[in-house]
Amino acid sequence: MMQQFYPSVEHPYCFELNKDMHFSAAHFIPADEAGKCAKMHGHTYHLNITIAGDQLNSTGFLIDFKHLKDLVHKRYDHSVLNDHPEFSETFPTTELLAQQIHAMIQEKLNQTANQPECLQVIVRETPTSYVIYRSKKVSS
Helix, strand or coil, X not given: CCCCCCCCCCCCCCEEEEEEEEEEXXXXXXXXXXXXXXXXXXXXXXXXXXEEECCCCCCCCCCCHHHHHHHHHHHHCCEEHHXXXXXXXXXXXXXXXHHHHHHHHHHHHHCCCCCCEEEEEEEEEECCEEEEECCCCCCC
16 A cells, blocks of 8 residues: 555544555446436445544553454445445545544544544545545534
8 A cells, every 4th residue: 555644633642543554446426417427337435544542441552453444444345335334324525434434443443441532534535535534523
């Protein structure tokens, strides 16, 4: 995988983890305004996931890199994104894929004792196009 440098997220945490990975999947966007993307086609998606926190788990990790890869790669690699239930009500655009991956990772992190936070998910669809998803902070 080609090494990429992505925008960083300012945060107050002591530790920051970044995981790059890729998977191959097909999709289509069944809308007239999608142009060529209305037809089934595939991508090798490249991801960068940023996780941060102050507390490490009992092994000394924010989260094991393998858990992140398993979570995303096993779900999406060599699949048709449109067939996944999370896209049954919407189109599997790169933006919504990034949002879904973020939600899936944060749900996993919420189950851990050290409670790290997924700060951003970057999904690169082509060598020249990528999306960044960051959840909005809710003010107290």
